[in-house]
Structures are given as C-alpha cells and as structure tokens.
Amino acid sequence: MVVHNSPMMNAIGTLGSHCALQVLRGAKDEGFKTILVCERRREGLYRRFRFIDRLLLVEDYRFEHSFSESVQNELHDNNCILVPHGTYISSMSIEEIESIRIPFFGNRWILRWEADRALKERLMLEARLNVPKSISIDELNGSSDGSKEARLVIAKLHGAAGGKGYFLAWDRESFMTQYNKLLSKGMVKSIDDLYIQEYVLGVPVYLQYFYSPLNREVELLGIDRRYESNVDAIGRIPALQQESSGVHEVSYNVIGNSPLVLRESLLDEVYRMGERFVSAAERLVKRGMIGPFCIEGVYDQDGRFIAFEFSARIVAGTNLYVNGSPYSYLLYDEPMSMGRRIAREVRIAIDSNELDKVVT
Amino acid sequence: MVVHNSPMMNAIGTLGSHCALQVLRGAKDEGFKTILVCERRREGLYRRFRFIDRLLLVEDYRFEHSFSESVQNELHDNNCILVPHGTYISSMSIEEIESIRIPFFGNRWILRWEADRALKERLMLEARLNVPKSISIDELNGSSDGSKEARLVIAKLHGAAGGKGYFLAWDRESFMTQYNKLLSKGMVKSIDDLYIQEYVLGVPVYLQYFYSPLNREVELLGIDRRYESNVDAIGRIPALQQESSGVHEVSYNVIGNSPLVLRESLLDEVYRMGERFVSAAERLVKRGMIGPFCIEGVYDQDGRFIAFEFSARIVAGTNLYVNGSPYSYLLYDEPMSMGRRIAREVRIAIDSNELDKVVT
Amino acid sequence: MVVHNSPMMNAIGTLGSHCALQVLRGAKDEGFKTILVCERRREGLYRRFRFIDRLLLVEDYRFEHSFSESVQNELHDNNCILVPHGTYISSMSIEEIESIRIPFFGNRWILRWEADRALKERLMLEARLNVPKSISIDELNGSSDGSKEARLVIAKLHGAAGGKGYFLAWDRESFMTQYNKLLSKGMVKSIDDLYIQEYVLGVPVYLQYFYSPLNREVELLGIDRRYESNVDAIGRIPALQQESSGVHEVSYNVIGNSPLVLRESLLDEVYRMGERFVSAAERLVKRGMIGPFCIEGVYDQDGRFIAFEFSARIVAGTNLYVNGSPYSYLLYDEPMSMGRRIAREVRIAIDSNELDKVVT
Known part of the structure; x- marks a missing residue:
C-alpha cells in the first residue's frame, strides 16, 4: 500500500548516487529532513555533507538490499517521500521499483515507459517529437559498390546502458564486421538484439524540464x-593518427556534463516540445507526467531538433x-536547482493539501 | 525625430528574440518598466516571464510590422529606450533600423559597420586586430600537383547568415567542386559572391565587452x-567513418553557447583589444562605440588571437x-548580466542627466 | 628566515598572473589587505580591480625582479602571506622559490615534487594513482609491417611547458619522422630528451581539491x-580536409578552461584519490600537502581515471x-572560490593561533 497525502510528510530521501547530493541539498533548503539510502562503500563520500541528516546503510542498490523490509519500514516511519533517479532504473527491475511501499515524488508508473523501448517510442511519437529513422539491414548499402550514397547508421543494443556495444557503420560490410565482433564476444545472440537507426549528424543537447501538476505549467x-x-576524446586526435x-x-x-544555453529563438519550440510531452503522457500513461523530465537529442545543421530519448525523472545533467x-534565474529570484524545485513542489502541495497530485 | 535625454525615460524594450529575456530581466532588476515587441507565435514563450510588463504583439520582425507607426507610437508614449540586438540586423535593413524614431541604447550608426563587410574590415584594421589573410583564387594550389604546400582556406558567402554555404577547400580542385555545387543550387551567381580567407586553426573565443561613455572605461x-x-558534431565521428x-x-x-574563462595572462591583451576597438570606433564612426560589443576569433597554437568578426551590440553568448x-564578479558585488549592465548605465545616465551620452 | 605564525599577518599577496584576480578577490572577501607584485606592462589590467589594495610594480617575473630585496622587504613590512601559483614555477627556479623569505600559504617544499618528473611520478605512484605506461623506443612497432597491432603513443619533451613539441606517433617510422623534425629545429639533442607514453584515449578532467591541515579534511x-x-580545434575540420x-x-x-560536473558515482573514487594523494605527500614530502592541489588526467571508456599530472598548488581552472x-555549493552556503577558501583557511588559522600549520 502506498502511503501518501499525509500532512505529516516531512522527509525527503533517495538512493546515494546519480543526483542525490543535489536532491537532498535542495530538500534541506526547503526545510525537509533528508535521508539517504547509501551503499556501505560510499558512506565516506556522503558523510561529508552536512545537509544529509540520516544515512541508511545497505550492501548495494539491488532491490533486496536497498528497499528491504527494514529499509522501507525505516523510510515509512520517517514519513519520507522518495525521489527516483537513474540509479533506481539501472539497479532494479521496473516491477521492483513499482512495488516500493514508500510514496514517490513524480509518477512511478511512467518509469516503465522510459525503460521499455517500444513504449518509449510510442510516447515520443505521441508527443510529435522528431525521431531518427529506423533502418532495416536490407536498407544498408552493398559493400562499397557505389550504387547508393553511403549513409552513416548507428547500431544500438536493446537495453544497453551507457552506449556499451553501440557502433557506427556505413554499409553492409562494415555493419557485419562489427556485428560479428559483438557475436564472438557474446554481447549479442542474433541480429534481433540490435536496432539500427540513421545516424543524425548534429550537436547533442539535453533539455531539463519540470512540470507542476499544481499550477499545470512546464x-x-x-x-x-x-x-x-x-566519443568526446577522439576529435583531439588528427585523422591521420586515428586511421x-x-x-x-x-x-x-x-x-x-557541461553547461549550455540555447539560441533564444529555439526556446519557443523547446517549451512546445515539453508541453506536447506532458500532454502525450496525460493521454497514454496512468497519472501522466509529474515533476522533472528531460528530452534528449541533437540539433542538426538546419536547427531542427531530433529527439533520441527521454527521461521521465530527474537527470544527472541537473547537477x-x-x-x-x-534559465532558473529567469523564473526564480533565488537559486533553484531541480532538486530544490522538487522539494518546493512537495512543500506547496503539503501546504495546499494536494500532496496526492504530486506523489504516486 | 529621435527623442532622448528626457528624465521621463522609464521603460526599456526590445524585440522578442536573441537576448530579450536577459535584457528585460536586467532592466527589471534596475527598476525599469519592460516592454517586448513580440511575434504573435512567440507570445506563449514570453508570457511565462513575470519580469516582462508589456507585450506588443506583431506579425513578424520585418520592419513594417515590428516598428510600424502604431508600435513606435506605443513605445514613444511609454518613454521607452530600445536595446538593439542581432535579430534587428537579420530582420531589417540598416536603413530601416536607422530610421526608427525611438531612442536606442548604444550607437545605432555603428550597426552599419557591423553589417557591411568592407566597413567591418576597415574598423578591425583601425583597431589593429589580427585578421585572417584574404586569398585570391589564383593563390590556390593546382590540383594535388604537390608543388606548393597544401593550405586550408574557408570560402564565405557575402552576407550569409550563420555560416550557410561556407565551405573548406585545400586546392583549386576542391574549391571548384564546391563552388560549382553552390552555383547549381543557385546560392551564388559568380565567384565574386565568395570571399576566401586562410583557415586559421585555433580555438574559437567570444569576448563580451561593455564600454561606458560615462566613465570612459571598458x-x-x-x-x-x-x-x-x-561543425561541433563531426569530431564525434571517427575519421574512418567520416570518410x-x-x-x-x-x-x-x-x-x-557554452562558458569559458581565459588564461589570466591573456587578459591584458584582451582589454587592450577592447580599448583599441573603442578608440578606433571613436575615430571612424559617428558617436563611436557605446555599451556592449563583442570581438570574435580564435586563439592559435601560439596563443595569438586572430579576430574574424565583431558585433557592435549585445551578443547572444551573454545569455x-x-x-x-x-568576470562580472571581479567587477561587481552583485550579479551583473550584460542586460543588467545596460540598464544600470541608463539609470546612471538619467540620474546624472547625461542620457544623451548613451542613447542615439 | 621565513616569518610566520604571527598574529599580525593581515595581508595576502601574489604575482600578477595565472589566478591572481581570484586569489585577491577571495582574500578581500575574507577581510585581508591585498598586495599584487605586478609586471609594469600589466599594470593597466590590474588597476581595474578595486579589491587590489596595493601594486608593487616590477620589470618582469624573474626572481631577481619579482622578489628583489626591496620587494621582499615591502611584503614583509606589510605582514603579507604569499599564495604561490603556476607563474612562480614557470618564471623561477625551484631553488629561487624556496629561498623567498615571505611565508607561503601551502607547502613550498612540495613544489619541487611537481616540477621534477621523477619525483612527480614517485608521488603519484605512492598515491596509487593509475598512470600511463611508459614506452621504450624498442616497443614501437616496425614501420607498418602489420606484425603487431598499431598503438598510439605520445612523445613529450622533458620540462616542456604547455605541450610545446609534444607529438603523436603510431610506429617507429612515424616516431622517427617527427623526432628528426625536432632535432633539426634544435628542440631536442638526443632521444633521451623525450619520454614516450602510451596515449590513453579518454576525456580530460581536472579535479580541484583543497586540503585543510586544520580539520584534516579534503x-x-x-x-x-x-x-x-x-588540439581542441582540429575536430572541427572533417577528416578529408585534415588529410x-x-x-x-x-x-x-x-x-x-570550461566547467564540468562529474557523474556522481565517480565522486567517491575522486575523494579517495585526493585523500591518497594527501597521505602519500605526508609520507614522502616534508610538511606534506597543504591547501589547494589538482589531479589531472582522463576518464577512459570504462570510466577508469588515468592520471597524467598533478599540481601541488592552486590551478587556473579554479578561475x-x-x-x-x-561542488562548493554542496559544502558552503556562500560563494566559495578556491582563492577565498585559501584566505578563509588563513583566517581560521590566525584566529586559532595555528598559522604555522598552513604556511611554510
């Protein structure tokens, strides 16, 4: 049973990784007690920060340790709201995440849409984001026969974390060479373990949004x-030496991560994408989008944004x-990190007795 | 008739693009009323920001819409000072900009020197900036005859915005191939539509200055x-895959844009360049340089700065x-954006009854 | 005679370059009088900043000018503590630096370990940092005989500043070609003037630490x-044009320099490296590590950090x-530059009568 909408909620907690420092610092700035579920080996790191009130030490971040009965009881007894982030998704199954008895800030049900490639694509298309074209093996050119223009593609492993095993190819031969390498390493079992997309040439940009269900604004x-x-190192080697x-x-x-601002004339579409994403999530996903999310892609040479991914929770670039x-300084007169914005939303929700609108 | 030097000036306005958010946020911080001339389709963006007091909606930023009689009357009746930026230059002719009846912060007459390549070069040379060498077609090497050392050149279209149609070449053959492509696309009519410069290998840097005519300091x-x-995406593709x-x-x-600090030993020359630019403008341009400007170029491997361009008004990198x-924190004890610095200058000028020194 | 541990110390000074602005601004924020030993030709730059109370003008930064008897007397009479930085090391011999009679913030004796390659490597190994493998000429592949896999190496000149003369090679032939070029330019006299390392492919990262001997925390x-x-410019040229x-x-x-944050899961090891460095210095170096230092290296594709260098004093990236x-905002509720952190440490040390713990 998920406990929420209690006026007693006065702690914010999370797992010790990803963006935990920012989240708990923000929670402390907004007056919450802060709790960290922390791997024993990382205790040394997190003990340094005075804004962390309480550490619950665990063996590692697998569900059976990080959210054992005793950890969950402890969080529950402290009236704690959890902030989910990328480490939840990489350390546990979606079913495990969904089963946690502690209230989550944000929508726990949308994390499944982030983790599953088919659901993810469906939500992106519903939001009318430009996405890269999928390529079938048959569409790859024959080996340097010159009959079609060469085209760069990227092959991705389903469910691979952090680009492990991704490769670039430009024709059938270069594709097969690299596919066979992955086969022999046991990283793939068949061609179906890969999906192939056109490689969209453009500069990577990560857009960090917050959606408030209280005031309904992005x-x-x-x-x-x-x-x-x-990939960000090879450009420092001349072509001759690379080859x-x-x-x-x-x-x-x-x-x-490194900071960026965008050309102001792109911001209108940035906001529209965020709003389309929120409204697509409202239509497709139980409880819709709540709180922080990120749309991730590249701007091509025509200034068009092509989206590769989204994250339906806080991303590490907010650190x-x-x-x-x-951008936060255009909206707020005080320093407002994403972590603090989350805590601010919880506080406002508690004060207006609407906590059920922002937790699941 | 340009109206200025009135103690009544209490609003700052601009066009909704480029750096409008920063400019109006800074104006509000300094106590001004803020007015945005805003394309109807961007209204959704700019309505989000509470520091914008008033939106004047227009069809688009062509002169006849953005500075129609009624818009100008409205700005005039609000005792508004305009802050010009890059969108003025890309949306209107210099003659149109010069004809606007509302006082500009800065020198409207210097914008012509930014927009016209011959004037621009003259001002840069007067400021004794290092500029790239111009190359004539005859100086390009014969096609891979090996008789001269290959040299990279960049061909630019006169008046092209944002590098559209620019190309790199290393000899006559590679130049002609690409020139012919532009010809067939109708992007050029003859070789005279291009100017060719040596390609200076170095890291790009944009230097954001402010010159106060009140205290005569840069x-x-x-x-x-x-x-x-x-161009910032290709380095992420290995040479083999590129080719x-x-x-x-x-x-x-x-x-x-992304943030940088420079090696401190380069700062002395950075300040000297800024001062030489201001004094060159004083000699060549009616009213000289007033307010924000930017010198844009690269540092080569010997730490020498080669200037490609300048902007004689606020640039978007200040966002x-x-x-x-x-750098602003070394000069001011409070947050000081370029937009706020502009508003501060207006305020000081009004208080000391010297508004005519900073507007045109 | 080094004068220190006096409750009268109320000025902080340094040489006018590298990070002097940040250091003196921080000193002023902490209530110190600020003194700059400044090359005459840079006077124009440093006069602009109101937080610099006093300039001592010198011809240049060679020891006989920058720390002449009269300059040292002046600093002494002003009860000044000096903050050493990179310009000291590039302008003077270690013996000269060590001979200065004015107290240094930090450990002057460790600068020798930064400047001498053999000592440097010893300290890095003692700190159990991963370092790149040294390569002997004999380990280079024969010229494109294909018998071994090609491997990129970097050849560095002993004592070269700023990468001057460094080159990349992938086999004996490419090595010899470039070595012979340096020979003919007189930049090397024999092969012993070079040391060769494996080129570690990874993204460069500079970690800025402060160690307080007062609270014994990193x-x-x-x-x-x-x-x-x-090197950061070539990636903007396509492979074809490069070649x-x-x-x-x-x-x-x-x-x-440009700003970065690291993936939070890397921070634990970052802190451990810093602590191992401090404790290695405690074992090997008289007085150990005091105050700011930097570990410099790359993260490879497996997220492993390989350290190339360290600086045993403040680095310019802190600017x-x-x-x-x-990161400072996670530790402090007010803006805390490295320069200000130094001044804060001096102030705490003075207040607790432990100045001898932080100066040498």
Whole structure:
C-alpha cells in the first residue's frame, strides 16, 4: 500500500548516487529532513555533507538490499517521500521499483515507459517529437559498390546502458564486421538484439524540464550536454593518427556534463516540445507526467531538433545547476536547482493539501 | 525625430528574440518598466516571464510590422529606450533600423559597420586586430600537383547568415567542386559572391565587452564559445567513418553557447583589444562605440588571437550569464548580466542627466 | 628566515598572473589587505580591480625582479602571506622559490615534487594513482609491417611547458619522422630528451581539491577541463580536409578552461584519490600537502581515471568559480572560490593561533 497525502510528510530521501547530493541539498533548503539510502562503500563520500541528516546503510542498490523490509519500514516511519533517479532504473527491475511501499515524488508508473523501448517510442511519437529513422539491414548499402550514397547508421543494443556495444557503420560490410565482433564476444545472440537507426549528424543537447501538476505549467530549468568517453576524446586526435593507429570505435560512457544555453529563438519550440510531452503522457500513461523530465537529442545543421530519448525523472545533467542555472534565474529570484524545485513542489502541495497530485 | 535625454525615460524594450529575456530581466532588476515587441507565435514563450510588463504583439520582425507607426507610437508614449540586438540586423535593413524614431541604447550608426563587410574590415584594421589573410583564387594550389604546400582556406558567402554555404577547400580542385555545387543550387551567381580567407586553426573565443561613455572605461563581462551544428558534431565521428560515409561538409549554424574563462595572462591583451576597438570606433564612426560589443576569433597554437568578426551590440553568448559571470564578479558585488549592465548605465545616465551620452 | 605564525599577518599577496584576480578577490572577501607584485606592462589590467589594495610594480617575473630585496622587504613590512601559483614555477627556479623569505600559504617544499618528473611520478605512484605506461623506443612497432597491432603513443619533451613539441606517433617510422623534425629545429639533442607514453584515449578532467591541515579534511571544490589550441580545434575540420591539407600535428597550449560536473558515482573514487594523494605527500614530502592541489588526467571508456599530472598548488581552472562552483555549493552556503577558501583557511588559522600549520 502506498502511503501518501499525509500532512505529516516531512522527509525527503533517495538512493546515494546519480543526483542525490543535489536532491537532498535542495530538500534541506526547503526545510525537509533528508535521508539517504547509501551503499556501505560510499558512506565516506556522503558523510561529508552536512545537509544529509540520516544515512541508511545497505550492501548495494539491488532491490533486496536497498528497499528491504527494514529499509522501507525505516523510510515509512520517517514519513519520507522518495525521489527516483537513474540509479533506481539501472539497479532494479521496473516491477521492483513499482512495488516500493514508500510514496514517490513524480509518477512511478511512467518509469516503465522510459525503460521499455517500444513504449518509449510510442510516447515520443505521441508527443510529435522528431525521431531518427529506423533502418532495416536490407536498407544498408552493398559493400562499397557505389550504387547508393553511403549513409552513416548507428547500431544500438536493446537495453544497453551507457552506449556499451553501440557502433557506427556505413554499409553492409562494415555493419557485419562489427556485428560479428559483438557475436564472438557474446554481447549479442542474433541480429534481433540490435536496432539500427540513421545516424543524425548534429550537436547533442539535453533539455531539463519540470512540470507542476499544481499550477499545470512546464518550466525549462536548465540545458546541458554530456561529456562522454571516448566519443568526446577522439576529435583531439588528427585523422591521420586515428586511421594509422586504428581508432575506429566509439563508446558513449557518460563521464559528466557541461553547461549550455540555447539560441533564444529555439526556446519557443523547446517549451512546445515539453508541453506536447506532458500532454502525450496525460493521454497514454496512468497519472501522466509529474515533476522533472528531460528530452534528449541533437540539433542538426538546419536547427531542427531530433529527439533520441527521454527521461521521465530527474537527470544527472541537473547537477550542474546546484546553485541555479541561467534559465532558473529567469523564473526564480533565488537559486533553484531541480532538486530544490522538487522539494518546493512537495512543500506547496503539503501546504495546499494536494500532496496526492504530486506523489504516486 | 529621435527623442532622448528626457528624465521621463522609464521603460526599456526590445524585440522578442536573441537576448530579450536577459535584457528585460536586467532592466527589471534596475527598476525599469519592460516592454517586448513580440511575434504573435512567440507570445506563449514570453508570457511565462513575470519580469516582462508589456507585450506588443506583431506579425513578424520585418520592419513594417515590428516598428510600424502604431508600435513606435506605443513605445514613444511609454518613454521607452530600445536595446538593439542581432535579430534587428537579420530582420531589417540598416536603413530601416536607422530610421526608427525611438531612442536606442548604444550607437545605432555603428550597426552599419557591423553589417557591411568592407566597413567591418576597415574598423578591425583601425583597431589593429589580427585578421585572417584574404586569398585570391589564383593563390590556390593546382590540383594535388604537390608543388606548393597544401593550405586550408574557408570560402564565405557575402552576407550569409550563420555560416550557410561556407565551405573548406585545400586546392583549386576542391574549391571548384564546391563552388560549382553552390552555383547549381543557385546560392551564388559568380565567384565574386565568395570571399576566401586562410583557415586559421585555433580555438574559437567570444569576448563580451561593455564600454561606458560615462566613465570612459571598458569592462570585460564574460567569455564564451559558440556551439554550432554540424561543425561541433563531426569530431564525434571517427575519421574512418567520416570518410567512408562522406561526411565532408561543415556548417556553422549557431545552436547555443557554452562558458569559458581565459588564461589570466591573456587578459591584458584582451582589454587592450577592447580599448583599441573603442578608440578606433571613436575615430571612424559617428558617436563611436557605446555599451556592449563583442570581438570574435580564435586563439592559435601560439596563443595569438586572430579576430574574424565583431558585433557592435549585445551578443547572444551573454545569455550564459543571466546571474553574472566569473568576470562580472571581479567587477561587481552583485550579479551583473550584460542586460543588467545596460540598464544600470541608463539609470546612471538619467540620474546624472547625461542620457544623451548613451542613447542615439 | 621565513616569518610566520604571527598574529599580525593581515595581508595576502601574489604575482600578477595565472589566478591572481581570484586569489585577491577571495582574500578581500575574507577581510585581508591585498598586495599584487605586478609586471609594469600589466599594470593597466590590474588597476581595474578595486579589491587590489596595493601594486608593487616590477620589470618582469624573474626572481631577481619579482622578489628583489626591496620587494621582499615591502611584503614583509606589510605582514603579507604569499599564495604561490603556476607563474612562480614557470618564471623561477625551484631553488629561487624556496629561498623567498615571505611565508607561503601551502607547502613550498612540495613544489619541487611537481616540477621534477621523477619525483612527480614517485608521488603519484605512492598515491596509487593509475598512470600511463611508459614506452621504450624498442616497443614501437616496425614501420607498418602489420606484425603487431598499431598503438598510439605520445612523445613529450622533458620540462616542456604547455605541450610545446609534444607529438603523436603510431610506429617507429612515424616516431622517427617527427623526432628528426625536432632535432633539426634544435628542440631536442638526443632521444633521451623525450619520454614516450602510451596515449590513453579518454576525456580530460581536472579535479580541484583543497586540503585543510586544520580539520584534516579534503574538499572537492570544482572540476574543469582545459581548452587547448590547436588540439581542441582540429575536430572541427572533417577528416578529408585534415588529410588533404596536412593537419597532422597537435599542440596543447592552454587558452582557457570550461566547467564540468562529474557523474556522481565517480565522486567517491575522486575523494579517495585526493585523500591518497594527501597521505602519500605526508609520507614522502616534508610538511606534506597543504591547501589547494589538482589531479589531472582522463576518464577512459570504462570510466577508469588515468592520471597524467598533478599540481601541488592552486590551478587556473579554479578561475571558473570566482563565485562558487556546483561542488562548493554542496559544502558552503556562500560563494566559495578556491582563492577565498585559501584566505578563509588563513583566517581560521590566525584566529586559532595555528598559522604555522598552513604556511611554510
């Protein structure tokens, strides 16, 4: 049974990773007690921060440890609201996440739409986002026969985290070479484990939104780009040296994030995309979109945004803006991180007796 | 008739694009009423921001709509000072801009020097900025005859916005191939529509200055680099894949900006460049330089700055610093965006009865 | 004789370059008088900043000028504590730095370990940092005989500043070609002037730490990456154009810095590296590590950090955070630059009569 809508809720908690520091710092700024479910080996890190009131130490972030009966009881007894983030999704199954008895800020039911590729695409299309074209193997050119124009494609592993095993190919031969490599490493079992998309040439941009079900408004609170290894490293090697030494493979392991602002004339469409996403979620997903989300893609040379992914919860790029972003300062007169915005929403909801609108 | 120097001026206005949010937020922080001339289709965006007191809706930003008689009358009746930015220049002719009856913050007469390539070069040379060498077609190497060392050049279209149609070439053959492509697309009519420069290899840097005619000082308020599509995307594709799939063309469409600080030992010359620019403008241009400007170029591997362009008004890279920049915090104890600095200058000028020194 | 531990110390000073603005602004914020030893030609720059109370003008930053008897007397009479930075190391010998009679914030004896490559490596290994493998010439592949897999290496000049003369090679032939070029330019005399390392493919990251000997805690106060010319420029040229026009050489001249945050799951190891570094310094170096330091390296595609260098004093990347960083805001409720953190430590040490713990 999910407990919520209680005026007693006075703690905010999360798992110790991803954006926990920002979330709990924001919660403390808004007057909440803060609780961290923390892997024992990371205790040293999180003990440094005075805004964390309580650490619940666990072995690791698998469900049976991080949300054991005793952890859940402890969180419940502390009247704690949980803030979900990327580590929940990478450490537990969606079923496990959904089964947690503690109220979540945001919509726990939408996380399934983020994790499942088919549902994800459906929601993106419903939101009328531009998405990359899917390519079938038959559409790849024959090996350098020159009959069709070469076209770059990216092959992705279903469910792969952080771009592990992704590869670029430009024709059938280059595709098969790399596919066979993955086969021999046991990373794929058949061609069906891959999906192939056109490679959209453009600069990556991550749009950090917050949707308030209380005032029914979307806010753009920040923009970032990821800093990924090794794909953001290869450009520092001249073409000659790349080719001579065999630097041909890229990976997309997220190491960090760096700040961006967008051309102001793009902002109108950015807001429209956010609003279309919220209204698509309202139509397709039980409880719809609540709180932070992110639309992720590239701007091509014509300034068109092509969306690759979304996250239906807070993203780590918001960690750039612990003390506010250029966009949050247009909306708020005080520093407003995404973590603080979440806590502010909880506080407003409690004060107006509408907590059931923002937790699930 | 340009109306100014009135103690009644108590509103600041601009067109809804480019850096309008920052400018009006800064104006509000300094106690001004704020007015936005806003395309109807962007109303949804700008209505979100509480610091915008008044929207004047127009069809689009062509002169006949954005500065129609009725709009100008409205701005006049509100005792409004206009802040010009890049959208003025891309949406109207210089003659139209100059004809607006509302006082401009800054020097409206210098915008012509920004828009006209010959005048622009003259002002840059007068300021003793290093500029890239112009190349004539005859100086391009014969096609891979090996007789001269290859040299990269960039061909630019006169008056092209945002790098549209720019291309890189390394000899006569590669130049002609790409020139012929532009010809067949109708983007150029003859070789005279292009100018060719040496391609200076270096990291792009945009220097954001403010010059106060009241205290006669230059301030460096921020530094950024642009984030351009697709040129900032191609480095994420290995050389092999670029060549195999035919990624050979770059474009320079500005998508956003990211923050930078410079090596402190470069700052002295940065300030000198700014001061030389101001004093060159004083000699060549009626009313000289007033308020924000930007010098744009690259630092080469020897730490030498080569200037490509200037903007004689606020640039969009200042949008990074809505809440102040590392440089503004060395000069001010409060957050000082370029937009706010403009409003502050207007306020000081009004208080000291010197408004005619900062508006035209 | 080094004078310290006096309750009279009420000024903070440094050389006018590198991070002097940040350091003196921070000192002023903490209530100190500020003194700048300043090259005459840079006077124009530093006079602009009101937080600099006093300029001592010198011809240049060679020891005989910057720390002449009269300059040292002046600093002494003003009860000044000096903050060392990169310009000290590049302008003077270690012996000269060590001989300065004015108290240094931090440990002057550890600067020798930063400047000497053998000592540096010893300290890094003692701290159990991952370092790149050294490569001997014999380990380089024969010229394109295909018998071994090609491997990229970087050859560095001993004692070279800013990557001058560094080159990339992938086999014996490419190595010799470039080595012979340096020989003919007189930049090296023999192969022993070079050391060769595996080129570690990964994204550069600079970790900015502060260690307080008063509370014995390490603080991570910021993270950045460098912006280097021309290595951060070549990725904007397509592979075809690079190869056709002969863009094959990279240089690593630091032009500036840009901000970053790291994936939160990497922070625990970041703190551990900092603590291992401090404790290694405690074992190997007289007085150990005091105050600001930086560990510099890359994250590879597996998220492993490989350290190239350290700086045992404040680094210029901290200039990004004059008004605080995302990390300083997790630790402090007010803007805390590295410069201000230094001054804060001096103030606490004075107040608790422990100045001898933080100066040498």
